[in-house]
Amino acid sequence: MSLSSAVGLLIDSAAPDPAARLAEVQALLARDLGHVESLLAQAVAEGVAPGTDAASHLVLAGGKRVRPLALLLSSACFGAVGEPARQMAAVVELVHSATLLHDDVIDEGDERRGRPTSRRRWGNAVSVLSGDLLLVHALERTRQHAPEALADLLATLRRLVEGEILQLRGRVQVDASEHTYERILSDKTASLFGWATRTGARLAGAAPPEQLRLGEFGERLGIAFQLVDDLLDYEGEQTGKSPLADLREGKLTLPLVLACAEEPSLLAELRRVHAGETDSVDHIATAVRRTGVCRVVRERAIAATDEALAALRGIRATPARRLLEGVASELALRAA
């Protein structure tokens, strides 16, 4: 099914269960996403095992493909989805996977998307190298299929790495300031979403102000996305992620940052966790829940979604724009 007929179908059939909307959008974009899947499979097959094994393990484990979806829909807002956009939809997932592989080494995590991490299965060395391999693939494809998006991708990669470094620093030396948290959020998570939506628009020939709007939509969506993920550490449902995993790994999350501001005594406890003096995080988790900050985080996630939706307002009302709004609203519903 092509994107345009998929969009037509969606318009005809308003999804009755809002929680199922993201899945429905994915199903409706089956053909475009299917093409992206084949590009991904091809990318991870190029090269030398065990680097390709680890890359396949992660890339083909099947994430939600939210970033490729956002890129494709952003392109569709301005016309037909072309081959460069499909290539870049694969690229954004390759870059995301590369950061996950390096994250696994950094976090020393054991599980990702409900499966053992590459680090645990193949060791640090393979995770580092397969991450490097995916990154090089992504850059080569960008240079080849959408060279106009390369400078922006490199600037985005710089933000990704700097966000990671800032996050890492916070783990060594506890820094629970909201300012630091926001920088990490923006650089580590929002940046790649912003690149995806900006690039989708650009490749479809959108005017520069429209590209900026789509980029803003992506950045805000990314922020909402991460805030919901932060919440799940405390109110976790079935996410394939161990509950309190972020807390145990010493990652700053907004619930934690806000709770420390409410109850400064938590900072000392957090420092003990960071220093490896205790494994027990239950007391901190209980305190975070007690302060009621999760409600505040939820409100901020919804506010970020609203900002994302506002950025789309100047864009011509096409079926694709409605689908983008659907993705954003779905996210807000996960938070609510």
Next chain:
Amino acid sequence: MSLSSAVGLLIDSAAPDPAARLAEVQALLARDLGHVESLLAQAVAEGVAPGTDAASHLVLAGGKRVRPLALLLSSACFGAVGEPARQMAAVVELVHSATLLHDDVIDEGDERRGRPTSRRRWGNAVSVLSGDLLLVHALERTRQHAPEALADLLATLRRLVEGEILQLRGRVQVDASEHTYERILSDKTASLFGWATRTGARLAGAAPPEQLRLGEFGERLGIAFQLVDDLLDYEGEQTGKSPLADLREGKLTLPLVLACAEEPSLLAELRRVHAGETDSVDHIATAVRRTGVCRVVRERAIAATDEALAALRGIRATPARRLLEGVASELALRAA
């Protein structure tokens, strides 16, 4: 001192002690290399600590800058050294440093260039991220100052990573075939030298066949360089590298590959080292030395140097070409 006057000086003063020639070339190119040093210092200062700390620690520890030197001289063979060439001389060192940072995680090494590795000092996470940061810096600079060299750099990065993966695989599952060794040698070491010399020529406006010759020179030089390094594991002088470090880490070196072909019983012992069943490598080292393969490796290093020199033969005899020949001959002398 400019490159041309430096070259003039060198021509006037034939270095009396051949072993000091590389140092003399470095001293004579002081101004160009000084500019490269300031670009490197600037690059590692951009960004967020501790990523920048680890990057500075390594980059400013002062390697021999053989790759930047080779790039500058290759440019000088075809005219004045321009700003793009100086930028790319910094880039080749940034890329080399990025691979060393990731190597430290992969090798779990404790020492590099006579100083504790970043991995040991800051941990795996910082080494991974500072390597990523340097790589992104390098790519951004290339896109900005020498976009025509970017596709070639990405292809080179792919070879670098694939060479690393192949080497890693050989550590898990002992593969002492000469063919595998040669692929690793070519992809992991020779490729970046080849990019450096090819790019130097290209940026100075050399014709494509001349670029190819300079690239061939660099690849052969890189092979000679690595073979000498392999030898030093067994006949190590003062290199800032622990003797038998490669052997202990399970890295394939040519002496080892050739010795295993002579005495197949060594393979079983090597497997025990790889499997972590024994730490003792002295018996293997003694056997390698006894077989006399080091002499063969020395001859191959000299042969690779001769091939490098042969590749330069079609290039106009300029002072810069003589300096390049000097660098190559110096290497052959280290081997001899």
